[in-house]
Amino acid sequence: MAMVNTEATIVSQYTTVVGALDQMFQEMDLRSNGSLWRWKNSPFEGVGSCKYISKSPSESGLVGPARNTLIELRQQRVKDFPGSSSVSSCPYHRENHGCVLGNLKSPLCISHIDGYDPMAGYDELRDRFGIKSNHLTSDISWILRSILESNDPTQNSQFISEACNGISQMTQHIKRFPILHTDKPTQVAISKI
């Protein structure tokens, strides 16, 4: 797929940051309990918060000049994973795998935290890792929106570097905590763009 320069730069920056976030959340997942797909005997068993998402909501937050390109890349990637899901209406979900998108997840999906219920005063990441979920989600949303809406993404190099450093430090912090689970869905290979 031929991409103009601004789009290509935004796609590169977006996938870099979302890929780092995806790895961080995988480390969190091993060390926390709140993932809805883990809940036994519930409507979420095996699927989690993707259960009620279809294609259009799964694209929430993909805005700016690279929106259509990112959506096309998502549609290309899912072709590497034949089959379907009977437990989610999202086309990017696969049973026993979860989401196939990795570094192409939308802002809505990559910033969603299951173990956070402000009405109940429940915030597993705060209690377990000292990371406030509401701050994390708002920071992620702001970073990704800044990347996607940039008119001149070549100016973002330092910003991207600082964001990746911050995510890396948070990932290292999380990895110091004990692993609680080994029963996560099989991880799927992330193909290169």
Ligand code: SF4
């Ligand atoms: S895109 Fe991925 S994370 Fe988002 S709802 Fe679909 S399967 Fe779930």
